Amino acid sequence: MRNPFIPSxxxxxxxxxxxxxxxxxxxxxxxxxAALVASVMP
Known part of the structure; x- marks a missing residue:
């Protein structure tokens, strides 16, 4: 069975x-x- 965590x-x-x-x-x-703009806007 292949390991699914090893990408092909x-x-x-x-x-x-x-x-x-x-x-x-x-x-x-x-x-x-968006967080920066929201914190700057009143």
């Missing part, structure tokens, strides 16, 4: 991994920017 090197898996990483990073930056 298929291109689809690579693209999905990059999309996931960039999506989480973008969501974090957006949340930080």
């Amino acid at each position: 090197r298929s291109p689809v898996c690579e693209i999905a991994n990059l999309v996931l990483i960039f999506g989480v990073t973008f969501a974090g930056l957006t949340a930080a920017a």
